[in-house]
Amino acid sequence: MATTCAQVEELLPAYEDGDLSVEETRRLERHLQACPPCRQGLADLRSSWERLGAWKDLEPAPAWRQDFWRNLGRDEERRRLGPWRFLRSRHWASAAMAAVLALGFFTGTWWQGAPVQPTGMAASVLISRDLAEIALASAEPQEAESFLLGEVEGPFSPEILDEALSSVQAP
């Protein structure tokens, strides 16, 4: 059976790995002998793999070890304070404002006598969104983000926060 250049090209990596059958190897080598471009292809396969070595390593930051032990200390402190720790930090302001907003929203809904069923979900999403916006606006970006993504526990379930985020991001 004739072996085309395209077939050979596809088989070259497996050939390099010694993964071809005896028969396939024999056919491929016969083709390579007769076909300079495919020999060049094999040489390119090897040289391009070698060339990847030009991509040099990053050097770690000089203080990475100190950073680690400091981060660990902070992490342990957060764990010690528990899930409501955010109330002890600057997040309390976000929570208070969100509570006021939520109250206002429900009062408004009730006052207007809007249908209860469909707005139940909408209300929770909207309130969550407000929470998200407020948290993002008032806290340090990274903290707010961790909080919103449920990585830092708060009084709001990750599901609600996720829903809040996706509703914020909806075009």
Add this chain to the structure above:
Amino acid sequence: MDEDLELIERFKTGDKTAFDELMQRHYRSVLNLIYRFTGATGQPAEDLAQDVFLRVYRALPRFEARARFFTYLYKVTMNLCLKERARWARHRSRTVSLDGNWEDPVSPGPRAIPDPAGSAQDRFERREVAGEVREAVMELPEEQRAAVILHRFHHLSYEEITEVLGISLPAVKSRLHRAKLALQRRLGEGTRESLEEARQPEAAG
């Protein structure tokens, strides 16, 4: 017993210096796995590497010596890279600026190793090649890129890559084969066109 496992045993008995030693053995390679897989450099890359070791620190008391430590470590790293990328993508859709380089395959990292001495022309050419290589690898589909980085830069065997990526041996081979072909086309000496021209439709039997 291998040195990592000895350190882990010491750490399990409460010796924190053993963890410090373990990190010193592996921090650089974790940082560079992150760098090459995500394109992150500087603070975002360091933060991610720190996060990997924080998680490992928490999980290590439950680590069982059945697995090799470094495959476990790389697995944690890869998972965290994927999670972090999703997070950054979501974050990016909300904000306009990022305070670090993320997924920026072209610009050399702020702490990339300076080129060794040589003529300006040499240095320039080396940087060109490095940039080209970086771009070529970053353009590979994610699953091929992961296999290439683990195999070429971290010298993992196919078997070890199956452990890290949680895929079969044929899948590892197929990803690497496709990646090698793509890199050959992108980085090989003879350009694609000249090869195509030189080849006859039925060159040989």
